[in-house]
Amino acid sequence: MTLKNSIIKGYHAFEIRPPMILPRCPLNVEPEYTNIKDVCACLVWITEMDFFAPDIHGIITDDKRHLKLTDVAGLPIGRVPRSLAPYFRKNIDNGGKVLSEVTGAPVPSNPP
Structure with missing residues (x-):
């Protein structure tokens, strides 16, 4: 199953930008x-460090x-929308x- 054009909620709380x-x-x-508050809540996490090539370990993710x-x-960088x-x-x-993947930088959130 592939879900496209969804969002990750909660950047305002977690303040972690994925690479x-x-x-x-x-x-x-x-x-x-x-x-x-939500028994179905799911967090979205950045992959562990060993996934990434050593030559990019020092890249800046948040200027x-x-x-x-x-x-x-x-x-964690946020949550799956409550509806999903x-x-x-x-x-x-x-x-x-x-699994999810980064397709763009954080933007102001939409209502739940």
Whole structure:
């Protein structure tokens, strides 16, 4: 299954920019078990550091905050939109894997 043109919610809370590299950086989608407001909530994580080639470990991911890839690898960047989370969560709970990819820089959020 491929879902195109969706968004990741919560940049305002997490303030972590994923690396804008080619090939595009895969993002892992995992259940957020500690979210008491939404039992289906899923976090979107930047891939761990060992995925990335050593020659890009020092690239800047956020000019304003001077964060490098080494600072943000393995951190969550946001959540799956609430309307999609139950479908992703069911897939994950049934042994599936959900991956996302970076297609653009953060922009102001749309209402939920």
